[in-house]
Amino acid sequence: MSTITIKRPEATEPVAKLDKKALSADHPTWCPGCGDFAVLASFFKVVQNLGIPHEQICTIAGIGCSSRFPYFVNGHGVHYIHGRAIPLATGVSLSRPDLNIFVFGGDGDGFSIGGNHLEHAARKNLNLTYVIMDNFVYGLTKKQTSPTSPVGFKSKTDPWGAQDEPVNPMRKLVASGATFVARTHAAQVNHMSEMFERAIKHPGFSVVEVLSECVVFFKGSFDAANPRKGGEFPLITEKQWDESPDDWKAHDTTDLSKAIKLAEEPWPGKFGVFYEVERTTKNANEQSLIADAQAKVGNASSQEILAKRFARMR
Amino acid sequence: MVDDAVIRIAGNSQDGIQTIGGLLARLAGRTDQDVITYMTIPSTISGGPSIFQVRLGSGEILSPGDQADFLVAFYEHSYKSHIGFLREGGVCLYDSDEVKPDTSDKRFTFVPVPLTSATVEAVGGTAKDRGKNMFALGLLCSVFDLDRPRLVEIISRQFGGKDESILRNALLAFDAGYAYPLGDILDLAFQLKPATASGKTRVATDGNTAMALGLIAGGVRHGAGYPITPWSPIMEQLRVELPQYGGMFIQAEDELAAISIALGFSYAGHLAITGSAGPGLSLKMEALSWATMAEIPLIVINVQRGGPSTGLPTSVEQSDLMQAIYGSHGDCPRVVLAPKDVEDCFYIAIEAARIARKYSVPVIILSDQALSSRIEAFTEPDLAKVMVEPVLDLTPAPEDYKPYPLTGETKHAPPGTRMTGGFYPVVTGLEHDEMGHPTSNPDLHMKMTARRRNKLRRLEAELKTPDVYGDAQGEILLVGWGSTYGPIREAVSQLREKGLKLAAIHLRHLHPMAPGLEKVFDRYDHIFVVEMNDEGVYGQGQLATLLRSRFCNPKIRSICKTDGLTFKIREIIAGIDDFIAVTA
Numbered sequence: 001m002s003t004i005t006i007k008r009p010e011a012t013e014p015v016a017k018l019d020k021k022a023l024s025a026d027h028p029t030w031c032p033g034c035g036d037f038a039v040l041a042s043f044f045k046v047v048q049n050l051g052i053p054h055e056q057i058c059t060i061a062g063i064g065c066s067s068r069f070p071y072f073v074n075g076h077g078v079h080y081i082h083g084r085a086i087p088l089a090t091g092v093s094l095s096r097p098d099l100n101i102f103v104f105g106g107d108g109d110g111f112s113i114g115g116n117h118l119e120h121a122a123r124k125n126l127n128l129t130y131v132i133m134d135n136f137v138y139g140l141t142k143k144q145t146s147p148t149s150p151v152g153f154k155s156k157t158d159p160w161g162a163q164d165e166p167v168n169p170m171r172k173l174v175a176s177g178a179t180f181v182a183r184t185h186a187a188q189v190n191h192m193s194e195m196f197e198r199a200i201k202h203p204g205f206s207v208v209e210v211l212s213e214c215v216v217f218f219k220g221s222f223d224a225a226n227p228r229k230g231g232e233f234p235l236i237t238e239k240q241w242d243e244s245p246d247d248w249k250a251h252d253t254t255d256l257s258k259a260i261k262l263a264e265e266p267w268p269g270k271f272g273v274f275y276e277v278e279r280t281t282k283n284a285n286e287q288s289l290i291a292d293a294q295a296k297v298g299n300a301s302s303q304e305i306l307a308k309r310f311a312r313m314r
Numbered sequence: 315m316v317d318d319a320v321i322r323i324a325g326n327s328q329d330g331i332q333t334i335g336g337l338l339a340r341l342a343g344r345t346d347q348d349v350i351t352y353m354t355i356p357s358t359i360s361g362g363p364s365i366f367q368v369r370l371g372s373g374e375i376l377s378p379g380d381q382a383d384f385l386v387a388f389y390e391h392s393y394k395s396h397i398g399f400l401r402e403g404g405v406c407l408y409d410s411d412e413v414k415p416d417t418s419d420k421r422f423t424f425v426p427v428p429l430t431s432a433t434v435e436a437v438g439g440t441a442k443d444r445g446k447n448m449f450a451l452g453l454l455c456s457v458f459d460l461d462r463p464r465l466v467e468i469i470s471r472q473f474g475g476k477d478e479s480i481l482r483n484a485l486l487a488f489d490a491g492y493a494y495p496l497g498d499i500l501d502l503a504f505q506l507k508p509a510t511a512s513g514k515t516r517v518a519t520d521g522n523t524a525m526a527l528g529l530i531a532g533g534v535r536h537g538a539g540y541p542i543t544p545w546s547p548i549m550e551q552l553r554v555e556l557p558q559y560g561g562m563f564i565q566a567e568d569e570l571a572a573i574s575i576a577l578g579f580s581y582a583g584h585l586a587i588t589g590s591a592g593p594g595l596s597l598k599m600e601a602l603s604w605a606t607m608a609e610i611p612l613i614v615i616n617v618q619r620g621g622p623s624t625g626l627p628t629s630v631e632q633s634d635l636m637q638a639i640y641g642s643h644g645d646c647p648r649v650v651l652a653p654k655d656v657e658d659c660f661y662i663a664i665e666a667a668r669i670a671r672k673y674s675v676p677v678i679i680l681s682d683q684a685l686s687s688r689i690e691a692f693t694e695p696d697l698a699k700v701m702v703e704p705v706l707d708l709t710p711a712p713e714d715y716k717p718y719p720l721t722g723e724t725k726h727a728p729p730g731t732r733m734t735g736g737f738y739p740v741v742t743g744l745e746h747d748e749m750g751h752p753t754s755n756p757d758l759h760m761k762m763t764a765r766r767r768n769k770l771r772r773l774e775a776e777l778k779t780p781d782v783y784g785d786a787q788g789e790i791l792l793v794g795w796g797s798t799y800g801p802i803r804e805a806v807s808q809l810r811e812k813g814l815k816l817a818a819i820h821l822r823h824l825h826p827m828a829p830g831l832e833k834v835f836d837r838y839d840h841i842f843v844v845e846m847n848d849e850g851v852y853g854q855g856q857l858a859t860l861l862r863s864r865f866c867n868p869k870i871r872s873i874c875k876t877d878g879l880t881f882k883i884r885e886i887i888a889g890i891d892d893f894i895a896v897t898a
Contacts, residue, residue, distance in 0.1 A: 091578020293557035
């Protein structure tokens, strides 16, 4: 059979368990107080909990404050161009089932310049985890309106207040066909870690939107969802499918229309898993194309397959 | 007996004239005859005038021919548009059910054949006139006394595997055409001289197919693309072929995603390919810059068409050279290659893969519309010699591993590689130090910029000065690149027969160029760069501009054209004539 030769070490000595020190790379360039620090800490914790081997961690990001993420993780990483982290991750995910792929980015990357890629990655159900650190503002370029900036938000490009209806991330993600869609808050570390863990374990395209405050350009943006700042952090109660008396009232995460309805709730809305279904991944579909094609050519080497192709052109 | 013959079949695109052209080309390949084809296709969705031209012969066939010896006209518009292309004394065979030619024109021999009704009669049933292409093929087979059993064998292979009635009808029409009484036209001696047997197995195919197979031979197993004419056939073939080799080709949502997915494959350790035509290449430019900066190997095929913008999607032009070399932002060195003919599409793809791997750089291959669709016969490649088996190397990286070493070649450690020193690399589009850390240190930016450029200098040092074809020194040197190879060579041959001392040199490596060109240029009085693009504001085409800036040599001048068609030999000669009289 014609396969791609993989040169890798035989079983090596057991690797030391990952700790924060092994996972830490450059000190983050984020501003003091930025919500993204908590996302990084939570990511480290989850990766350790899940026991992911060091060499299998692959973080990929585009451009933006949050997209500096790969520099701060000591793991294989890519700092790519604005908006295209998802397609780059697509190539990695499809050709390397051995890796754990994490895409990090902001609202600009995810919902503006890369909006179309998000739709298609969701539709294809690529096996990877995408964390959108949403701060409702362009921070790296110093305060322009972002696709999630609320109407009325005063920025340098909308000094009189933003006019355009913001993207509703949960609605967009659920409608796109993502198979795991969750929402969390960078100030709620335990909840955030739980969402990350479930997203990573999910087979398919899993997205977590993290409300991660930009303390410099949009201070107080997420206070309404932060109990420490006088707000509320209302959680989604998921259906347990047991006989408990209140279970009928709980959210059915496999129900698309209910997930959309939940996404329509007024600000600050709910937190937790909006939608979670299993659907064949593109990864699996491509592998089955390979399996079918290889079954047809049997044990032929790649040279034999190509020689046969040339013979047809004689 | 004739050395070679140019047959132009003119009809509509849905008549299947490309099919019979392809069958003729394949037959020529099988019988050791040389062959080159040329086709035009309308850019409309379905239908519209279309031609297929086949030049068959026993000598070296390099261009599809300036004039036709034999015209098959399916419709009145086919006759009207193409009779001017027929040489004096040529034959116009026309469908007498459709065409009313001016038979008083004594320059040509007119042969009426009721293609439509004779096909209906031969095939019968519901097929109507479908199959008149096969009927015409039968006619040509008898006129040119082609190897009928072999042609039948090729037809059977082409249509076999489909619905049985399709092959039956095809052969019915073919046989009827073959048996059709043509009278004294057969006395006009269209019999081709038998070719000298090469003893080598030959194949016939088009440039896009040769390119796709070259990529496979070069060990490329992954790719991504977005449909655009005339690139799409490469992606369609790779989509179907690659899974057999354990690889995959992904149809992306747009051009930006296509190159990004391909870069993802390459980053993951599988050298990948993406491609497009000019407009799509423009969309890929930002990502291409990243590939140069992050030093990720990649192959990008650009099947050039007429531009700018949507331009002429089904016509040929060589107007993307500057875009290929300089189209991205920043100082962004990358390798640019161009195949000279269909066979070379195969070998250049292998070379592109080798260069991309060795130097960890993006490599752009500039093909073009004419090359992509024309069929040529060539010696079947020796796969045992050229085949490259891809390896995903996840060997643990040494403790002193540097992703971007200031000395030595970049060798990325793909994700999944254990880093024994404990440091894991980030590949990046930000300027960086040797370890990949972002930096805006002025000294490092200078050093890294030079490092990225020096890869191309090392490649340049590897390259061999191309051979000249013709006189080792003389009056004129023609310089070409890409698919103009054939007509330039034939122009040289024709003018040398007239006693002129001249030669041609063809550049397959456009960035970097092979060394030693200045020494070649010194040996000729005039240097004309022949290319299918505009002479621009300053009177020079794109390659001529590059050569002038490279060599500061005022002898370098341009022969350009922008009609969306391949160079005819007489156009090249006329182009020279504009500067110095050669046809007096």
